[in-house]
Amino acid sequence: MRQKVTVVGGGNVGATTILYLAEKNIADLVMVDVVDGLPQGKSADISQAAALRGYSVTLTGSNDYEPIHGSDVVVVTAGLPRKPGMSRSDLLGLNAKIVGSVARQIKTYAPGAIVIVVSNPLDVMCAVALKETGFDSRHVFGMAGVLDTARFRYFIAEALDVLPSDVSAIVLGGHGDAMVPLPRYTTVSGVPVTELIAPATLDAMVERARKGGGEIVSLLKTGSAFYAPAASAVQMVEAILQDNKRVLPCSVLLNGQYGIHDVFIGVPVKLGQGGIEQIFELKLTDKELAALQQSAEDVKADMDALAKLV
Amino acid sequence: MKRIVIVGSGNFGANAALYLAEQNLGHVTLMDSTVGLARGKALDLMEAAPIRGTNIFVQGCNDLSGLEGADVVILAADVSRKVGVAEEVLYKENLEVIGLILPEVKRLAPGAILMIQREPVAALTLKAIRDFGFEPRRVIGLTGLLETARFRVFMARALNAAPEDSAAMVIGGPGEHMIALTQFANLAGIPLTELLSPAQIDTIIQQTRQSDEELLGLLRLGPPYYAHAAALAGLVAAIVRDHKRYLPVTVYAQGQYGFKDVCLCLPALIGARGVEKILELELTRPQLASLTEVVSKINGLAA
Numbered sequence: 001m002r003q004k005v006t007v008v009g010g011g012n013v014g015a016t017t018i019l020y021l022a023e024k025n026i027a028d029l030v031m032v033d034v035v036d037g038l039p040q041g042k043s044a045d046i047s048q049a050a051a052l053r054g055y056s057v058t059l060t061g062s063n064d065y066e067p068i069h070g071s072d073v074v075v076v077t078a079g080l081p082r083k084p085g086m087s088r089s090d091l092l093g094l095n096a097k098i099v100g101s102v103a104r105q106i107k108t109y110a111p112g113a114i115v116i117v118v119s120n121p122l123d124v125m126c127a128v129a130l131k132e133t134g135f136d137s138r139h140v141f142g143m144a145g146v147l148d149t150a151r152f153r154y155f156i157a158e159a160l161d162v163l164p165s166d167v168s169a170i171v172l173g174g175h176g177d178a179m180v181p182l183p184r185y186t187t188v189s190g191v192p193v194t195e196l197i198a199p200a201t202l203d204a205m206v207e208r209a210r211k212g213g214g215e216i217v218s219l220l221k222t223g224s225a226f227y228a229p230a231a232s233a234v235q236m237v238e239a240i241l242q243d244n245k246r247v248l249p250c251s252v253l254l255n256g257q258y259g260i261h262d263v264f265i266g267v268p269v270k271l272g273q274g275g276i277e278q279i280f281e282l283k284l285t286d287k288e289l290a291a292l293q294q295s296a297e298d299v300k301a302d303m304d305a306l307a308k309l310v
Numbered sequence: 311m312k313r314i315v316i317v318g319s320g321n322f323g324a325n326a327a328l329y330l331a332e333q334n335l336g337h338v339t340l341m342d343s344t345v346g347l348a349r350g351k352a353l354d355l356m357e358a359a360p361i362r363g364t365n366i367f368v369q370g371c372n373d374l375s376g377l378e379g380a381d382v383v384i385l386a387a388d389v390s391r392k393v394g395v396a397e398e399v400l401y402k403e404n405l406e407v408i409g410l411i412l413p414e415v416k417r418l419a420p421g422a423i424l425m426i427q428r429e430p431v432a433a434l435t436l437k438a439i440r441d442f443g444f445e446p447r448r449v450i451g452l453t454g455l456l457e458t459a460r461f462r463v464f465m466a467r468a469l470n471a472a473p474e475d476s477a478a479m480v481i482g483g484p485g486e487h488m489i490a491l492t493q494f495a496n497l498a499g500i501p502l503t504e505l506l507s508p509a510q511i512d513t514i515i516q517q518t519r520q521s522d523e524e525l526l527g528l529l530r531l532g533p534p535y536y537a538h539a540a541a542l543a544g545l546v547a548a549i550v551r552d553h554k555r556y557l558p559v560t561v562y563a564q565g566q567y568g569f570k571d572v573c574l575c576l577p578a579l580i581g582a583r584g585v586e587k588i589l590e591l592e593l594t595r596p597q598l599a600s601l602t603e604v605v606s607k608i609n610g611l612a613a
């Protein structure tokens with residue numbers, strides 16, 4: 001039996017996620033969206049590239065959740081997009097409602113699934129999804145750090161003119177503005193980037209990565225990034241489906257690690273078929289730890305704000 | 311590294327850039343008159359590179375200066391193709407647009423191979439060759455690849471087989487004007503005619519002809535683009551890597567099948583020089599009759 005992945009949300013992030021997954025040819029794919037015709041149309045379009053791209057998995061588009069039955073992984077991209085000038089937190093109440101209702105459907109139709117949340121504001125939406133599914137916290141987590149590091153890695157690769165995938169990096173903390181970079185853990189094929197790039201230049205790259213989502217929004221004007229976010233989500237899905245045991249920064253529920261309790265925040269984890277199989281506790285400097293804890297406080301504040309909304 | 315320029319950064323253009331980057335086919339310039347659009351999509355694609363393992367430079371540009379030194383130029387729609395616009399109106403609009411772009415292609419990228427996705431494809435391809443003086447081998451209209459891709463998928467579905475094992479060839483024009491050469495379609499070499507009944511094959515033809523309309527009906531906001539962009543990437547690969555593949559594309563006929571000074575979709579040998587040869591196959595009488603009808607229809611606007 002083929003594995004099965006569901007992507008909830010038929011916007012650009014959802015459809016591009018389906019596209020990248022189809023190219024892997026490892027799992028049947030279901031796209032769910034509330035808009036009539038949209039998931040059916042996009043799934044059909046991507047399936048019509050099958051002969052050219054050499055995949056033979058089944059693609060299904062649906063407005064209801066029946067077809068997601070038996071999904072191994074569900075990627076939640078549903079939610080309103082961030083408009084120019086809108087902060088992630090502005091989206092809080094609106095997207096919490098959407099993600100909450102999606103999570104309840106997942107609980108009903110795919111109770112054995114691992115859930116990857118992509119909807120923003122990411123860390124809070126993870127908490128909503130965990131609460132509404134009632135799943136084990138190793139099975140509900142968010143995609144943020146992979147994207148934040150991808151942007152940071154690309155800026156470094158561009159500056160050094162090296163293969164982007166040869167740059168590896170780890171970031172901690174919340175998504176985007178709240179990310180806590182660790183330049184000393186950033187390397188080019190093992191060579192610490194601090195040996196290759198001056199601190200001021202590196203700081204500028206960190207800052208650009210922090211605002212990476214906003215930079216794309218300000219260019220596109222009518223939408224937000226989707227290629228890099230979809231690629232990031234797919235890397236996590238692959239790690240689970242193929243039990244790759246990849247070490248990736250993901251937003252996970254902390255229970256005392258780094259002195260943080262009951263908050264979703266980005267930390268390096270081991271990702272495999274069991275979902276979050278290990279949370280790495282890095283030795284941080286006092287400054288880094290303080291920044292991470294501050295980031296967690298910010299997420300907590302958003303969660304409190306959300307609790308007051310409902 | 312070859313330089314590929316995509317003029318028009320809507321869904322088709324941007325996803326074409328995605329496939330080109332995934333296949334490491336060359337450095338890509340996305341172009342669009344809407345400020346920021348091409349740059350935003352290019353940056354987004356680049357930020358996926360560390361994850362995808364690619365090392366292709368994708369850049370965005372909002373004027374025609376980016377054409378400089380291009381090896382391949384793709385004329386894609388700048389925004390999604392408008393739905394429900396009469397063909398004559400579309401032709402007039404796009405003729406105006408290519409009138410601005412083609413002289414710049416000649417000036418800045420004199421050796422480039424030109425691909426036309428803008429519609430109507432055959433009439434615009436003919437114009438590019440006849441009025442703008444592009445050598446016929448260097449102008450390729452993008453009709454045929456998508457139809458073939460769809461035919462293969464529908465055929466594989468009917469046979470419950472892997473789509474990549476199916477092979478087919480179509481000629482003629484887009485949608486309703488497509489003529490499927492079912493006598494040559496096969497699954498891993500086994501003739502389709504031995505695997506399915508004439509009625510079943512006819513269903514596949516109808517599905518293929520109506521697919522664009524069907525997807526438009528579902529998507530509502532614009533035409534589909536993923537399969538088309540994937541098809542384009544295959545064509546670009548054949549040129550950039552000199553694959554010498556027989557692909558169904560819209561080309562300029564110079565006597566083949568009895569047609570002269572018109573454009574239509576035919577099986578063409580595609581390699582580094584562009585259209586290197588047009589394959590002349592034996593057609594049935596009805597196929598040849600349909601083709602004659604189609605050719606006059608799809609070239610009528612450019613007459």
